Amino acid sequence: MEKLRKHIQQITPISDEEFESVKPYFTIRKVLKNQFLIQQGDEALYEYLILSGIFRVFYLEESGKEHIVQFATENWWMSDYIAYFNHRHTNMNVICMEAGEVLCLTLEGRENLSAALHKMEHFFRIKLTKGYVALQQRIISLLSGNPEQRYEEFARLYPNLIQKMPKKYVAEYLGLSRETLSRLHAKHG
């Protein structure tokens, strides 16, 4: 839970007493490689804060084709927010690519925590703001269709992942062929 506290304190100071009241809203879960946190068709009951590990968020078309929505690693929040915020069943999958630990938070917990502590409402608003900006950048990068720009965007967003992640997934996320990706990879070293 110390990681959670540090994570919150990057946005807002929080006293020992306040943090004690925050802790019970979260539960820890260990996740092994290739385990699913969310599977298409499930209820999206939780939002996850990643303490360690690497995760891939994707959905499958009926044809079986996979579309990668995002990767997520330490200190990222993730869920199928469309389903989570609207109490709907999810169309997404979240799979663990490198074993780790996550903190789980229900929507009810998120709302109660925000109502109880103005600081936490602030924390969630600021995190959402950053998330919103990241999504807007992803849209622009998808619209622009410039492979080099998309690659640079990815390297900026996930500096730790670009070397580590199987090229197959990076290519898929960027909507590039593996040949184009290798060329950009060589160029940017």
Added chain:
Amino acid sequence: MEKLRKHIQQITPISDEEFESVKPYFTIRKVLKNQFLIQQGDEALYEYLILSGIFRVFYLEESGKEHIVQFATENWWMSDYIAYFNHRHTNMNVICMEAGEVLCLTLEGRENLSAALHKMEHFFRIKLTKGYVALQQRIISLLSGNPEQRYEEFARLYPNLIQKMPKKYVAEYLGLSRETLSRLHAKHG
């Protein structure tokens, strides 16, 4: 300002006294057809709440090609959030397609208002949540590449715009040819 109050009250109740303290943060601006609210290269000083009118948010590639990021109409918030939240110069344009009025809010105003009133922090968090979900849906719709699905998404998101908006812009937003759009339009009536 009565519209602003109604808009806030859709999310949270607010007293007369509280609303009096909220009002000074906003300024009203009339916008004529074809006027720009934001132009590429400007500072993005404001976020806008649209009281009336229709707006188009887009950016231009160096080649001059236009990419439409979103349309915005009554009760929508809009800005170039990448620039607005990061105090950067904008890469986007916001142009008025049908004359109307907007409320303008600076980032400083937004932050001070959120700090002063827990209710307003809540209001902005919930609005961001909805915005975040809308962007995630747009990403999925861009990734899926299924024209029919994209068209339906658009009709759901902008029910008032699909009849009203020049087909050219709808086609561009959806990344479809005008022929495909006309076919879908005829099919869905």
